[in-house]
Every structure is written in C-alpha cells, then in structure tokens.
Amino acid sequence: MxxxxxxxxxxxxxxxxxxxxxxxxxxxxxxxxxxxxxxxxxxxxxxxxxxxxxxxxxxxDDKPPSPTADPSSATPSAKPLMGDGDENEQVRELQARLRQLDFFDRAPTGFYGTMTAGAVKKFQARRGLPQTGSVDEKTWQQLLSVTHKPTADELKPSTTNKLDTPDPRCMTGRVMCISKESRTLAWMIDGKVVSSMDVRFGSENTPTREGLFKVDSKSRDHVSTIYHTPMPYAMFFSRGQAVHFSADFAARGYAGASHGCVNVRDRAKLSALFDQVKVGDKVVVHW
Structure with a gap:
C-alpha cells in the first residue's frame, strides 16, 4: 500500500x-x-x-522587473570646465576670448566671478547653448572656434578696464575720479579724462572709504608706518588712505586687496599722475 x-x-x-x-x-x-x-x-x-x-x-509580483539602465551606456552630463570661484590661467584666457567678442569689458583677472558668468551667459545665448553661466566642453569649443589665441598683451594688459560713467562731482575742476564699479581711476580736468588706470580697493574688513575728499599730502617714496610696506607715489586723501603703487597688485591682480588704500598697478602711469596732482585737488570715490 x-x-x-x-x-x-x-x-x-x-x-x-x-x-x-x-x-x-x-x-x-x-x-x-x-x-x-x-x-x-x-x-x-x-x-x-x-x-x-x-x-x-x-x-x-508576477510582473517582470523593470530593466535597470546600464551606467556605462548612460550619456554623461556635461561637466563644467570652469565655473564660479575658479581662479587660474584658463579663466584668464576665457575672459580674453570673451573680450574679443565684446562680451567681457574688463581686463582679464583670471578669477571667475559674477561678471565672467554673465559674459558666458551672453555668449551661450548667442550660440543657442544652455545659459548656465559656467563653461562646459561644448561652450569652450564653440568659443575657441570663433576667437583667436589671445596675445600676451590681451591676457595681461597694463591698463584696460573700461571707464565708468563719471560721477557728477567729477565734472568740474581737477579730480581723481575713482570708480569701485569699474575699478578705475580717471584723472579729469574740467570734465575731460586726461589719463586712466586700473585700481584695487580694500577688503571687506578694511574697506576703502567712499565720498568727496581732497589730497592732503604726497610722498614719492612712502613706506607704511603700520604695515612697513612700500607705498610709492602715495597721495593721501582720507585719514591714512591713499592712492599709491602696489607691487602686489601688479603681480597678483585682483586676487588680493589693500588695507583700505587705492592700489594702482601701472607704475609708469601713476608716476606721471603723481607729478600732475597737487595738494588740494579733489578725490571722488564712488560706485
């Protein structure tokens, strides 16, 4: 059984x-x-x-599982080559190339900030690319195709920042008209620009004061009594703050900042200006 x-x-x-x-x-x-x-x-x-x-x-539970995408076959996202906060020589070249197309109206600094991002967006819009403000491979290749390799003078011009519209207080008399927006100093006499140069200002902790001042004193070979650093062609205008040549500005550009003074990086131009400015001439620092 x-x-x-x-x-x-x-x-x-x-x-x-x-x-x-x-x-x-x-x-x-x-x-x-x-x-x-x-x-x-x-x-x-x-x-x-x-x-x-x-x-x-x-x-x-009886249905077949959804297919899982193979990571190796997925299209990789465009990785930025350059973006906000970057600082290197490729950024400087980017700025010089954008300047050739009139998208960037400042001297190349090598620092990728809001002005550079805005210029990149304009270029991307012109070329029909996504307006990200950062530079991916496609943006970079298109920029290379419509510009030439920047010359040494285009990469590191001595004085090329575009002048800002003069403050109304600059339109009469003899005045050093200093714009924080365009980072320029324009030496003006009766509303006409005689010469101009790039400038750098103090940091957030030691800002350059704004307003209407007068040149109090001049010192051709001045050395700071506080920081013990050279301040050639110093023209003092506000309680120790002065317009003067800065070797650091000439070497590092806008990567650094002053302790409140107005730094100039073109020694030859500042030397000529120093000989023209008189004690009592106006100084206007504005945005």
Whole structure:
C-alpha cells in the first residue's frame, strides 16, 4: 500500500514539473528567486496543464522587473570646465576670448566671478547653448572656434578696464575720479579724462572709504608706518588712505586687496599722475 501511494505521488510531482516548464516559470540566474514568466504558478497537486487564459490577473509580483539602465551606456552630463570661484590661467584666457567678442569689458583677472558668468551667459545665448553661466566642453569649443589665441598683451594688459560713467562731482575742476564699479581711476580736468588706470580697493574688513575728499599730502617714496610696506607715489586723501603703487597688485591682480588704500598697478602711469596732482585737488570715490 505504501509503495503504491509513493508511485502515485511521484507521477503527480512529475506532471506538475512538466506544467511548470510549459508555463515558462524558470528560476532566476541564481536559482533562488521567482522566474520571469507572467502566468500564475501551477498548484503542486495539479495533474493537467492549466488553461492558456489565466482566470485571475497576475499580481504585481508576477510582473517582470523593470530593466535597470546600464551606467556605462548612460550619456554623461556635461561637466563644467570652469565655473564660479575658479581662479587660474584658463579663466584668464576665457575672459580674453570673451573680450574679443565684446562680451567681457574688463581686463582679464583670471578669477571667475559674477561678471565672467554673465559674459558666458551672453555668449551661450548667442550660440543657442544652455545659459548656465559656467563653461562646459561644448561652450569652450564653440568659443575657441570663433576667437583667436589671445596675445600676451590681451591676457595681461597694463591698463584696460573700461571707464565708468563719471560721477557728477567729477565734472568740474581737477579730480581723481575713482570708480569701485569699474575699478578705475580717471584723472579729469574740467570734465575731460586726461589719463586712466586700473585700481584695487580694500577688503571687506578694511574697506576703502567712499565720498568727496581732497589730497592732503604726497610722498614719492612712502613706506607704511603700520604695515612697513612700500607705498610709492602715495597721495593721501582720507585719514591714512591713499592712492599709491602696489607691487602686489601688479603681480597678483585682483586676487588680493589693500588695507583700505587705492592700489594702482601701472607704475609708469601713476608716476606721471603723481607729478600732475597737487595738494588740494579733489578725490571722488564712488560706485
């Protein structure tokens, strides 16, 4: 009796296995999970193949898993070559090339700030590129295609910042008209610009004062009594603050800042200006 029952059970199991293979319910590659078939699994006691049309809709567990994208086949996002806060020689070249197209109206500084980002956006808009304000490979290649390699003078001009509109207080008399917005000093006489030069100002902790002043004194070979650093061609205008030549500004550009004075990086131009300015001449520092 036991032997006959075992024989019956064996036939039932073999029949169930045949039905499973017919329905496509094979195990996964590891041999431990559910198969990829969409039909319901047959009953372990079934002796005949189920109908080809399931009587109930498959559950969500019966659905094949969503394909997972292969990371190696995904299109990589455009990685910025240059962006806000960067400071290097490639940024300087970027600025010089943008300046060739009149998108950047300042002397190249090598520092990627808001002005550079704005210039990049204008270029991207002109070329039909996404206006991100940062430079990816596509933006850079298009810029290279429509500009020439900057010369040494284009990369590091002595004095090329574009002058700001003069403050109304600069339009009469003899005045050093100093703009924080354009970072320029314009030597003006009766409303006409005689000469101009790039300037640098104090930091947030030691700001250059703004307003209307007069030249109090001049010192051709001055040395700071506080910081013990040379201040050639110093022209004092406000409680120790002066216009003077800065070797650091000439070397590092706008990467640094003064302790409140107005730094000039073109020694020859400042030397000529020093000989023209008189004690009592006006000084206007404005935005």
């Amino acid at each position: 036991v032997k006959r029952s075992s024989s019956v059970i064996r036939r039932v199991v073999l029949a169930a296995a045949a039905v499973a293979l017919a329905a496509g319910c094979t195990p996964d590659a590891a041999g431990t999970g559910p198969g990829t078939g969409t039909g319901p699994a047959p009953s372990s006691t079934a002796t005949t193949a189920p109908s080809s049309t399931p009587t109930t809709a498959p559950t969500t």
